[in-house]
Amino acid sequence: MVKKIYFQLIFFSFFFIKEAFAAESGGMPQLNPEFWVSQVFWLILTFGIMYLVLSKLILPKISNNLESRKSQILENIEAAEKQRKDSDAKLKEYDEIISKSKLEANSIFNQAREKALKDIGAKREVLDKQIDNEITEAEKEIDALRKNAPDKINKIAIETSSELLQKLIGAEVNNSSISAIVDDLSKRNGDKYYGN
């Protein structure tokens, strides 16, 4: 649409030119062959030199620059990737070390605890034995004392009762008859005094 208007305008402008400048020149200077050869010559010269310089010197340099940049960027990316992998591996190693040392610490702690428990157990056993021994000894002593106690008491009872009788009556009494009476009494009342 724009183009159509465009060309119409051009067309009319030519019309206008012809009217106004009919005397000056014959229309389009482009169709005047006077300088055609010159234009072709200079075009080939300039374009040819430009093409040679561009193709031999400048464009290879630009393509080189682009290539080297591309490869450098790729290299950098690769290096970054490698470093990331390295750091990942190191992180894993570090984690392993931590978990390993944790396990070790745990086992050391457990060992120490077991040892302490064992020690305590052994000591306790020894002490228990000692205490048991002492208890049995004490019990034996008590038993012995208990066994001897009635005899002694009987003896004391016989002696005191003979002395009492002597003082009361003034006559000597036979020890054996008193002991018979005391034995008889103690056998009858023994349970009341000693329990068990």
Next chain:
Amino acid sequence: MAANPMSQFDVYRIGPEIKVGAFDISFTNASLFMILSTVSILLIFNLGSKKNSILPNKIQLLAELSYTFVSKMISDTAGSKAKPYFAFIFSLFMFVLFCNMFGMIPYTFTVTSHIIVTFVLAAFIFIGVTVIGFIKHGFGYLKLFVPSGVPAVLLPLIVVIEIISYLSRPISLSVRLFANMMAGHTMMKVFGGFVISLGIVGGWLPLSFSVALTGLEILVAFLQAYVFAILTCIYLNDALNLHH
């Protein structure tokens, strides 16, 4: 004289007349702008390729962006086989682009607004592409004119049409660029003339139009360079990868 919209296309001699045999190869304003374009291209791309830093500076970025732009354009349209012709298409694109862009500066001369210049470029491309096609495929290249899947009855007609369209390639290629550049510049000149003739009262409308046209023309200048290069790639693609 200056009011003539076509006077901007006049070619005139700068300096003495140089003659080689019967041919006049004098240095003209057209030659001047060809040299300006090529020198600025070489300057920019030389600066852009001098240093190779990982973070490119502006001029290096410009050079590398143009490089990748043209390289992508070629690989997209003509495939990887067109790689040896990269330098030529790159120079072609840059030459046409810079000539077009130089033409956008007021009081300059637009090299590509001359049919002879664009026609020489197009004819060179046409001949080159045809030669490449025959070298690559021998007489098999003529199969280009016989599309597959066409009924036998239509074949004579189609072949004639194909040959005509093939032969008209240099004309369409050159005329497209030349006509676009000439039309744009003529139009800008006409509107500029209107600004003067309508004066301070009515000149604002053509002036604003002229401003808009300048933007459009810069777009056209780029677009035509792109079209010129991409059509070259397409022709090259026909020669390199025979599809028919």
